[in-house]
Every structure is written in structure tokens, then in C-alpha cells.
Amino acid sequence: xxxxxxxxxxxxxxxxxxxxxxxxxxxxxxxDMFNGEHAGLIEQGHVAPxxxxxxxxxxxxxxxxxxxxxxxxxxxxxxxMMPLIPERGSDAISLQAEMGIEAAIMxxxxxxxxxxxxxLIIVACAYTQRAYPAMAIEIQxxxxxxxxxxxxxxxCSSATFAIAAATNAIATGAALRVxxxxxxxxxxxxxxxxxxxxxxxxDVATALVLEDQSLAQSDNxxxxxxxxxxxxxxxxxxxxxxxxxxxxxxxxxxADKLFHQQGRKVFKELLPMIYQHLDEHxxxxxxxxxxxxxxxxxxxxxxxxxxxxxKLLGDEVTPAQAPVVLDQYANTxxxxxxxxxxxFSDDFKTGELGxxxxxxxxxxxxxxxxxxx
Ligand code: COA
Numbered sequence: 001x002x003x004x005x006x007x008x009x010x011x012x013x014x015x016x017x018x019x020x021x022x023x024x025x026x027x028x029x030x031x032d033m034f035n036g037e038h039a040g041l042i043e044q045g046h047v048a049p050x051x052x053x054x055x056x057x058x059x060x061x062x063x064x065x066x067x068x069x070x071x072x073x074x075x076x077x078x079x080x081m082m083p084l085i086p087e088r089g090s091d092a093i094s095l096q097a098e099m100g101i102e103a104a105i106m107x108x109x110x111x112x113x114x115x116x117x118x119x120l121i122i123v124a125c126a127y128t129q130r131a132y133p134a135m136a137i138e139i140q141x142x143x144x145x146x147x148x149x150x151x152x153x154x155x156c157s158s159a160t161f162a163i164a165a166a167t168n169a170i171a172t173g174a175a176l177r178v179x180x181x182x183x184x185x186x187x188x189x190x191x192x193x194x195x196x197x198x199x200x201x202x203d204v205a206t207a208l209v210l211e212d213q214s215l216a217q218s219d220n221x222x223x224x225x226x227x228x229x230x231x232x233x234x235x236x237x238x239x240x241x242x243x244x245x246x247x248x249x250x251x252x253x254x255a256d257k258l259f260h261q262q263g264r265k266v267f268k269e270l271l272p273m274i275y276q277h278l279d280e281h282x283x284x285x286x287x288x289x290x291x292x293x294x295x296x297x298x299x300x301x302x303x304x305x306x307x308x309x310x311k312l313l314g315d316e317v318t319p320a321q322a323p324v325v326l327d328q329y330a331n332t333x334x335x336x337x338x339x340x341x342x343x344f345s346d347d348f349k350t351g352e353l354g355x356x357x358x359x360x361x362x363x364x365x366x367x368x369x370x371x372x373x
Pocket of ligand 1: 052053054057058061062156195196197237261262263264266267300301304331333359360361
């Protein structure tokens with residue numbers, strides 16, 4: 001079996017940013033508008049009044065302070081509350097491909113590779129902007145890579161599951177060099193009218209180059225020692241968006257077509273699964289948590305990440321052992337742990353270990369054990 005390495009990573013940060021305060025101001029303006037319009041029904045007890053959101057709650061409950069978005073227009077307008085993204089013609093490059101390409105070019109540069117040396121592209125993210133042709137094949141054409149490409153969706157675990165798929169493809173010889181790309185336009189699936197979730201997501205694109213170690217042209221890489229994937233069905237994080245929506249016009253635009261979750265239940269149910277998954281993954285590889293320099297964890301909730309690292313390492317944990325990027329980027333679905341890896345992996349010395357892990361809807365959990373070469 002071939003040894004597989006990650007030899008490049010890339011990060012594309014969208015041009016527009018939104019602070020908690022700006023988001024809360026627009027949400028609260030919407031609340032005033034709604035409560036004013038429904039004042040009579042609220043007074044009669046037929047409609048529940050909406051409550052204000054607050055920046056203090058958001059930061060304390062999630063760790064999020066800020067997010068980036070591809071298109072800001074519309075999001076903060078209490079009459080609109082969604083990004084207004086003009087549709088492009090079929091001959092123009094699509095928005096999601098465009099941001100994925102930016103991240104991919106950076107990852108290729110780091111790996112010292114040209115696009116034509118790649119023979120598989122996997123676009124792995126929570127949503128793709130159309131059913132087909134695959135975003136990966138559009139990016140293949142735009143970059144000039146060889147071989148084949150496909151899209152895959154496992155919500156927040158899309159990147160780790162794609163790393164596992166790419167590792168298997170290289171190990172078995174189906175491909176020699178793979179680009180895993182995570183273009184996330186989460187803002188399009190946020191319900192900005194929902195107090196429980198209006199603050200959670202941001203947009204971003206990340207990319208990784210994986211290749212057969214014997215072919216690697218950069219000596220700055222991480223060997224993939226092991227990957228592990230786990231799923232267990234749950235409705236607690238869900239979006240009913242899909243190709244059948246239009247077939248029931250009475251429900252096609254209802255709020256369940258956007259992201260919604262039972263945040264508390266997710267927290268309670270997912271944490272034990274993450275503990276068990278990581279325990280088993282480390283045990284299978286005869287490793288203890290103390291053997292790791294860093295944990296690049298999924299970026300959904302800072303409190304959840306602190307529970308995970310404290311369970312692994314005890315109370316004496318430094319921020320460098322589990323870096324946080326969600327304060328700036330918010331939850332970026334599949335891309336969060338890859339942003340953390342991209343931004344916090346330069347200081348590794350030969351032989352040091354790191355663990356990249358994601359967890360989220362499905363439920364799905366993925367983990368990748370990496371060793372610096
Ligand atoms: N502003 C102010 N108060 C708010 C609020 C907001 N935007 N949203 C909710 N609240 C209130 C609630 O009404 C509740 O009030 P109550 O105690 O009077 O009933 C209180 O704050 C606590 O709400 P709760 O939903 O229990 O908060 P939480 O501490 O669970 O935090 C999440 C919410 C979503 C941040 C948290 O549950 C979470 O991140 N869970 C993990 C989710 C996850 O990982 N998902 C994966 C997604 S891909």
C-alpha cells in the first residue's frame with residue numbers, strides 16, 4: 001500500500017465580514033417589525049412575541065464573534081434576511097467553484113505542484129449549488145487537472161470523510177494526487193429570522209493536496225497514519241432542502257428547508273460519541289492523547305471543543321493544543337478543522353503528531369491522524 005501525505009493546504013476568505021453586533025442589530029430590528037405587525041394577535045395570545053438576540057449570548061454560548069460571507073447584501077436588511085446572490089449564466093464559472101479554485105491554487109502552490117499533476121478532485125461540503133454537473137468537474141475543467149472528479153456531502157464531516165476517500169484512492173492506486181476542496185456558502189442556508197441559529201454560520205473555502213509520498217515534491221508534508229469515519233442517524237441537525245421541494249408548492253419555502261437544529265440535544269448526544277470515536281481511533285493506533293502536539297477540531301462551538309480536549313488531556317490544556325478559528329470564521333461546516341490545520345501547522349517538527357477531526361449532522365464523526373515528516 002502506498003503511503004499518503006498532505007503536502008499542501010489553502011484557505012480562501014470571503015470579502016465581506018459581519019460582526020455579532022451588526023447581526024444582532026438587524027435581527028432585533030426584524031423582531032420589532034414582526035411584533036409591531038402582529039401586535040393585535042400577540043395581545044390576544046394568538047401569536048407569541050419574538051425575543052431579542054444578544055451578542056453576549058452568542059459569544060458565551062458559541063465562542064463566535066464574527067463571520068465572513070461571500071455576499072452581504074440582503075443579510076442585514078430586516079425585510080430580506082438572506083444573501084441576495086444573483087444567478088450566473090450556465091457558461092459562467094459558478095460562485096462555489098470560484099471560491100474553491102482560489103483555495104485549490106494556494107494548496108497546489110504549497111505542494112509545489114501544477115494543476116495537471118492532479119488526477120482526482122473531490123469537492124466535499126455541506127451543500128452544492130446545483131445537482132449536476134458536479135462542482136468538482138467544473139473545477140477540473142477550470143484548473144486543467146486530469147483524471148476525474150466528484151462531489152460528496154456528509155455535512156460538517158465532508159472534509160474528513162473526503163480525506164479518507166482520497167487516502168483510499170491513493171493507497172489503492174485509483175489516483176496518485178488528489179485535491180480535496182471544501183467551498184462552503186453556509187450563509188445561503190441560514191435562517192436569519194431564527195434567534196437560535198441566526199449567528200451560527202459563515203462562508204469560506206479550504207483545500208488540501210493529498211498525494212503518494214514517493215511522488216511528493218515538497219518536503220514540507222504530513223503523513224496520514226490513519227483515518228476513521230463513523231455515522232449514526234439523527235434528526236437533531238437537519239435541512240430539508242432538496243430536489244423534491246418544488247413538488248409540494250405548499251411547503252416549498254418553509255423554514256425547515258433551511259438549517260435547523262436542537263442545539264442542546266446535539267451537544268449532549270454527540271459529545272459521548274466523539275469521546276468514544278477518538279478513544280477507539282487512538283487505541284487502534286496504540287496512541288494516547290498525550291502523544292499529540294495539536295488537535296485541529298471541528299469549529300461549531302467553543303464549549304464543545306473544550307469538553308473534547310479536556311476529556312482527552314485533562315484540565316491543563318493550552319489554547320495552542322486545540323486552536324480556535326470560529327471566533328473569526330464562525331461555523332463553516334466541513335471547512336472548520338481544515339482552516340485550523342492551515343493556520344496552525346507551521347510549527348510542527350519531524351515526528352510530531354496532530355489529529356484533525358470533524359463532527360456534525362448525520363450524526364457524522366471523522367478523524368485523521370497526521371505525522372509531520
Ligand atoms: N440571544 C439571546 N438568547 C438566546 C439566543 C440568542 N440568539 N438564542 C437562544 N437564547 C436563549 C434561549 O431562549 C434560552 O433561554 P431560556 O434558558 O430562558 O430558555 C437560553 O438562551 C439558552 O438557549 P440554548 O439553546 O439552550 O443555548 P445553548 O447554550 O445550548 O447554545 C448553541 C446554543 C446552538 C450555541 C449550542 O447548543 C450549540 O452550539 N450546540 C452544538 C451544536 C452543534 O455542534 N451543531 C453542529 C452544527 S453543524
